[in-house]
Amino acid sequence: MSKAKSQRNAQPNNTSEVHVASNWVAAWRRFRRNSLAMFGLVYFVFIVFVAVMAPVIAPYAYDAVDYAVTYQEPTWQHVLGTDYLGRDILSRLMWGARPMLLVGILTGLVGMVIGVPLGILAGYLGGAFDWFIQRLVDLFSALPWYLLVLYLVMVLSPSVMNLVLALSISSWVGSCRLVRGLTLSAREYDFVEAARALGIPTRQILFRHVLPQAAPLLLWGFASGIPGSVFAEAGLSYLGIGIRPPMPSWGQMLGQAGNYWMYYWHIFLFPSLCIVISVLAFQGLADGLRQAIDVNVNV
Amino acid sequence: MLNYTLRRFSGILIMLLLLSFVTFVLSRTVPGGPFGKVEVPMGEKQLAQFKAKYGLDKPILEQYVTWLGQAVRLDFGTPFTAPEMTVTGLILKLLPYSALVGFLACMFALVVGIIIGMVSAAHQNSWLDNAIVTYSIVVGSIPSFVLGFILVYVFSAKLGWFPAGGWGGPKYLVLPVFAYGFPATAGVARWTRQCMVDVVSSDYVRTAYAKGLQRSQVMSKHVLRNALIPMVTSFLPMFPGMMTGSMFIETVFGLPGLGKQFTLASTNRDYPLVLGITIFWALLISMTYFLTDILYGVIDPRVRIMEKSS
Amino acid sequence: MSPLLEVKNLEVAFFTKDGVVRAVNGISYSMEEGDTLGIVGESGCGKSVSCMAMLRLIPEPPGKIMGGEVLFDGIDLVKMKRDDLHSIRGGKIAVIFQDPMASLNPVMTIGEQIAEAITVNLGQSHRQAMERTIELLARVGIPHAHDRVKDYPHQFSGGMRQRVMIAMAISCQPKLLIADEPTTSLDVTIQAQIVDLVQSLQRELGMAVIWITHDLGVIARLAKRVNVMYAGFIIESGPAKDIFRQPHHPYTIGLLGSVPKPDVQGNQTLQFIDGTPPDMLRLSEGCSFYPRCPYRLAQCEKERPALMQVGNEHMAACWNAAAAAQAALDATASGRA
Numbered sequence: 001m002s003k004a005k006s007q008r009n010a011q012p013n014n015t016s017e018v019h020v021a022s023n024w025v026a027a028w029r030r031f032r033r034n035s036l037a038m039f040g041l042v043y044f045v046f047i048v049f050v051a052v053m054a055p056v057i058a059p060y061a062y063d064a065v066d067y068a069v070t071y072q073e074p075t076w077q078h079v080l081g082t083d084y085l086g087r088d089i090l091s092r093l094m095w096g097a098r099p100m101l102l103v104g105i106l107t108g109l110v111g112m113v114i115g116v117p118l119g120i121l122a123g124y125l126g127g128a129f130d131w132f133i134q135r136l137v138d139l140f141s142a143l144p145w146y147l148l149v150l151y152l153v154m155v156l157s158p159s160v161m162n163l164v165l166a167l168s169i170s171s172w173v174g175s176c177r178l179v180r181g182l183t184l185s186a187r188e189y190d191f192v193e194a195a196r197a198l199g200i201p202t203r204q205i206l207f208r209h210v211l212p213q214a215a216p217l218l219l220w221g222f223a224s225g226i227p228g229s230v231f232a233e234a235g236l237s238y239l240g241i242g243i244r245p246p247m248p249s250w251g252q253m254l255g256q257a258g259n260y261w262m263y264y265w266h267i268f269l270f271p272s273l274c275i276v277i278s279v280l281a282f283q284g285l286a287d288g289l290r291q292a293i294d295v296n297v298n299v
Numbered sequence: 300m301l302n303y304t305l306r307r308f309s310g311i312l313i314m315l316l317l318l319s320f321v322t323f324v325l326s327r328t329v330p331g332g333p334f335g336k337v338e339v340p341m342g343e344k345q346l347a348q349f350k351a352k353y354g355l356d357k358p359i360l361e362q363y364v365t366w367l368g369q370a371v372r373l374d375f376g377t378p379f380t381a382p383e384m385t386v387t388g389l390i391l392k393l394l395p396y397s398a399l400v401g402f403l404a405c406m407f408a409l410v411v412g413i414i415i416g417m418v419s420a421a422h423q424n425s426w427l428d429n430a431i432v433t434y435s436i437v438v439g440s441i442p443s444f445v446l447g448f449i450l451v452y453v454f455s456a457k458l459g460w461f462p463a464g465g466w467g468g469p470k471y472l473v474l475p476v477f478a479y480g481f482p483a484t485a486g487v488a489r490w491t492r493q494c495m496v497d498v499v500s501s502d503y504v505r506t507a508y509a510k511g512l513q514r515s516q517v518m519s520k521h522v523l524r525n526a527l528i529p530m531v532t533s534f535l536p537m538f539p540g541m542m543t544g545s546m547f548i549e550t551v552f553g554l555p556g557l558g559k560q561f562t563l564a565s566t567n568r569d570y571p572l573v574l575g576i577t578i579f580w581a582l583l584i585s586m587t588y589f590l591t592d593i594l595y596g597v598i599d600p601r602v603r604i605m606e607k608s609s
Numbered sequence: 610m611s612p613l614l615e616v617k618n619l620e621v622a623f624f625t626k627d628g629v630v631r632a633v634n635g636i637s638y639s640m641e642e643g644d645t646l647g648i649v650g651e652s653g654c655g656k657s658v659s660c661m662a663m664l665r666l667i668p669e670p671p672g673k674i675m676g677g678e679v680l681f682d683g684i685d686l687v688k689m690k691r692d693d694l695h696s697i698r699g700g701k702i703a704v705i706f707q708d709p710m711a712s713l714n715p716v717m718t719i720g721e722q723i724a725e726a727i728t729v730n731l732g733q734s735h736r737q738a739m740e741r742t743i744e745l746l747a748r749v750g751i752p753h754a755h756d757r758v759k760d761y762p763h764q765f766s767g768g769m770r771q772r773v774m775i776a777m778a779i780s781c782q783p784k785l786l787i788a789d790e791p792t793t794s795l796d797v798t799i800q801a802q803i804v805d806l807v808q809s810l811q812r813e814l815g816m817a818v819i820w821i822t823h824d825l826g827v828i829a830r831l832a833k834r835v836n837v838m839y840a841g842f843i844i845e846s847g848p849a850k851d852i853f854r855q856p857h858h859p860y861t862i863g864l865l866g867s868v869p870k871p872d873v874q875g876n877q878t879l880q881f882i883d884g885t886p887p888d889m890l891r892l893s894e895g896c897s898f899y900p901r902c903p904y905r906l907a908q909c910e911k912e913r914p915a916l917m918q919v920g921n922e923h924m925a926a927c928w929n930a931a932a933a934a935q936a937a938l939d940a941t942a943s944g945r946a
Contacts, residue, residue: 511699
């Protein structure tokens with residue numbers, strides 16, 4: 001009941017500092033309550049650790065070929081078994097965390113680098129520029145993501161950065177829309193008019209007021225884009241147009257398994273599990289963030 | 300209403316033009332085209348002949364205008380990798396396979412997803428609701444091709460109930476449709492639940508009860524009607540989205556569809572084909588969005604009136 | 610003559626993730642036919658919940674009626690099954706809500722919505738219901754009723770929408786109308802019109818009206834009797850005139866004192882009630898107003914006062930009511946001097 005809630009949160013009417021601090025604390029408390037979100041957070045820390053430490057903690061090199069032990073099911077020597085070239089699956093999975101994270105995180109970041117400035121400009125300048133940006137947004141959101149990605153991958157050379165670039169071409173839309181919406185509504189606020197009357201440049205208003213409001217929402221937008229990027233990287237690598245060898249990627253491992261994977265369950269189970277758990281964890285993380293910051297925005 | 304329609308339509312037209320121009324220029328100007336030395340090694344004279352044949356030696360703008368002129372008549376040329384057919388012909392040949400699988404998968408996703416979503420909304424905050432929400436998150440995290448693998452492993456390799464791939468009778472459709480449609484049920488269920496809950500907890504539903512309506516009357520005359528609006532506008536675009544063919548499903552199951560062809564075409568740098576499929580997809584999807592917008596304008600009186608008065 | 614409505618010890622609670630919120634803690638009052646009762650209090654004091662709970666219009670879960678009786682025309686509404694209450698709602702007891710834009714279905718014409726109430730409760734045919742709807746719209750002051758019947762809620766202004774809601778509420782000539790802060794979101798001038806409208810309809814139809822608000826001005830115009838609520842309790846109750854002239858509960862005194870008075874000479878400092886509303890998750894054993902009360906005594910902290918007689922049909926729940934009332938009278942007298 002909202003009334004009960006407002007009673008509970010009734011603060012002594014001294015400083016606004018109290019409110020800001022309590023907002024973050026309250027958000028954290030809400031986040032903590034969501035067990036899937038906590039799992040996502042823990043997993044995130046774990047996988048970053050694995051990815052960073054892969055050269056140190058992986059038992060074998062990711063490209064260590066050993067024809068004597070091809071297709072081996074899990075043994076003490078190779079805890080998760082070996083693939084068709086005798087490479088250790090566990091090590092390759094560990095190394096595979098790198099491209100997954102890189103693509104996932106960088107895509108979101110690049111998407112924001114493109115989307116946020118465009119959104120602010122669109123909202124601030126309005127007019128023809130805004131109309132043009134909006135048409136671009138329509139265009140990019142109407143097309144299936146893989147269309148653009150495939151195009152760019154085809155046209156550019158295969159590399160992690162190009163893949164990231166290609167994926168962020170379709171992901172910038174979200175942050176752009178968000179920021180544009182916020183900028184537009186900020187312009188309507190009375191305090192903006194008042195500030196302008198006082199001679200404060202609009203630029204400053206935007207930075208002081210719009211962006212701080214946008215920050216938690218952008219964080220959430222960023223987090224919710226990660227599962228999609230992970231999925232996209234896995235899928236594309238599986239098809240052979242994502243991460244190319246020698247760097248292993250989980251999707252690539254699935255794709256390389258060839259026609260024999262049906263008889264060697266370990267070759268497809270472990271990479272599949274990694275992909276599913278990662279997407280699940282990041283999904284949970286994003287969901288938890290959404291609950292924590294009480295997303296309630298009409299873009 | 301007419302105004303609204305026209306505006307939307309022109310917007311889409313502009314978008315398509317923009318898209319076609321950008322993709323066209325991209326494909327022509329980037330180094331390493333289909334005649335790069337690695338892909339198709341050929342001598343200087345042969346290269347020149349080839350280029351002349353495909354009009355690749357003319358200035359970009361002229362090429363584009365030529366292409367546009369043909370495109371408007373739905374003539375996208377011939378694919379480099381299959382010169383015996385036209386691009387349009389090839390697309391039309393492959394489309395039915397993708398469309399069938401996509402349509403069935405979409406129906407499956409919608410039917411199952413909507414039912415689950417409504418059950419979830421009806422028992423909001425109960426254990427059933429929480430279980431369903433968890434289901435949505437978990438199932439939604441499984442990529443379709445991973446599910447495809449699992450299904451083939453279990454039902455094909457181990458149990459032998461269904462074939463692992465290829466095209467034949469209905470038996471060949473079961474696993475792909477399920478692999479494609481099942482993860483989609485999660486999103487459908489989630490959105491259905493969201494729409495239903497939003498409506499059920501709204502003030503006007505409370506008013507409906509306050510007027511003396513019984514539960515069944517409130518559900519049918521107020522809740523469903525209002526919830527269907529956002530639901531339909533989100534679910535309708537799923538059809539063309541899925542009927543154009545999933546690259547992943549078609550690759551896993553070896554289906555002769557548009558999606559698989561697209562990946563092949565792009566790896567082979569078959570520009571006419573890639574361009575043709577791109578435009579086709581863009582056209583299909585924009586048309587659907589356009590139709591959905593119109594539909595929205597018809598069902599939601601607020602939009603109708605706004606447009607009339609503006 | 611037995612009363613139209615008898616509320617006895619009504620208790621309503623909400624079971625939330627953070628604990629149990631005791632929104633209504635044992636309130637009792639009664640109304641005769643044609644009475645006008647005002648329920649005053651700040652946000653969260655339980656005034657809306659107590660009335661919505663009577664008709665089971667609160668979400669259950671997390672809400673629940675924990676105890677008490679609500680006798681309407683002799684039938685105990687609390688004992689009725691929630692699904693059976695439809696026979697009472699609309700036809701016998703009607704409600705108008707605070708936000709008419711949110712409270713009307715945005716994709717149905719207002720004519721349809723009003724006619725729906727009529728067909729459901731009075732069993733009339735659709736055509737008859739539409740005719741009656743047009744009459745009702747005209748009665749509540751909507752011009753060109755015949756044409757506007759086909760319009761949607763967003764095509765009306767705020768005041769007009771509220772009139773539509775009123776038309777819908779009185780369409781079946783209910784015996785009791787609950788008005789839950791219907792004027793709070795409207796302009797002051799429109800407020801006056803709405804209040805007048807309800808008053809005239811009340812006279813015409815002989816309805817009893819419960820008017821829930823935090824606006825004392827509205828109460829002064831409308832109500833014969835007033836219940837002042839705080840933290841889920843009725844802390845003062847009596848004839849409106851008496852409560853305005855001689856408030857006895859410190860909260861009521863504070864409430865009245867915080868309204869700027871145009872007829873006072875010289876400067877006045879705006880009185881306000883110190884402190885914040887109580888935490889509804891943890892009710893104290895003593896008086897809920899204790900932390901903010903300027904007239905408190907030691908015993909107030911430990912023992913919650915029950916409603917006690919302080920005048921003719923005038924009750925207040927305060928151990929120190931007499932002193933508080935006297936101080937208030939003195940303050941008013943000196944203010945006017």
